[in-house]
Amino acid sequence: MPRVLAIDDEPIFHKMIEHALSPLGYEVYFAADGFQGLNAVNALDPDMVITDVMMPNITGYELTRRLRENPRFADMPILILTSRDQLGDKLKAFESGADDYLSKPFAPPELVARVGVLLSRGEKMRNLRSMSKEKPVENATIIAVHSLRGGVGCSSMAVNLGVALRELWQRPTLVVDAVLTAGQIALMLNEPLRRTWSDLSGSNVADLTEDVLKTITGTWKNGLQYIAGPTTPSDAEMVAPDMVRAAMNILRSMYDYIIIDTPHDFSEVSIHMLDFANVILLMIAPEMASVRAVAASMDAYQKLGYPPEKIKLILNQSFDGEGLKQTQIEKALDTTIKLVLPYAPNDFVRAINMGKPLLVSSPNTPVAALFENAAYTLSKDQHKNTPQSAPSPTLQAVLKRLSARSAN
8 A cells, every 4th residue: 555645834735635545545644844754754664755845944845855865765756746836946846856746726636646657657666676786797898878769879879889899809799689679780780680589588587598698699790799689579579578687697797898779768678788787878869859858867867876977978960950059968967978979861871771880881980980989988998908919900090099189
């Protein structure tokens, strides 16, 4: 039975909330101000908090901020319920960490609907996080490429990073297509879909071994290995998230580098992959829908407990002309863009149509150099700091560019 704590200094609203929620089986508790509310949250460990804004001692905004600072309450839904209904008040509520905002006076059916949605969302987030506690071992550097919005270059980034890392170090490197319903990795490598994740559907997690995983792993011409996504959505439904998680546990001990093309969501598979990753490359395009998607992603990362340094924002200048400026995006998101991919539609389209990574189809372009430089930056320190007796042409080119940059 869900426990809901309502924090409000007006008794009439205690009654209204109780009358709306108690008949549906909710356990409803009350506190009269912010300090009492903080004490009650610690004592009751409620499933959800509903709080007013203007109260004695501390405001609902401050109460929300304090709760969000405690990892124990990172996933607990918080609904701001207040008579303050200006846009600035709503923005302040979300900035403080609230999940939703409802103005007084409220309609009881709307309160019930919002409480139900928030509780369901919070429970799902807690369950997914508790199921994905594995931490990467030192063997593999795992890079997850992610975006909630498709069409911003995630697959291109994953494939070209994989190619570049393999070319740099000639070490075991794997690209994982985790977009199970519409993956593009095999297409971008011009490889047939002989074996995919769906070929594990008849296996038991307990029987999963390195040899079994090698049966679904393909090899591209430079030695880069890959696991392709299923051919059809119906095949994708046969791939159990627990099987993917168990496979990643084994794969991370088999490779020096694993690059994951991550689904455009926070599904169970996505969170498994993001948890495994040492680095998350969060892709963004210079338009408002993409900026909003990135803001939502960063909020989810925070709730999942990822440190800020794990997230690297990558701007793909996917169109020319009226796009948002880099400075505008950085200001809106209060973060720094780590890499900007220049506007190069012909290079990317040619690469996809030819089934050749951009590093192969357009090797002498600025964007190819950026992919190689990024791969070097993300490489293991032990590789970058160990002199190579016979450095690869790609490594020589990167070091030459870095040397020229430092000289300037």
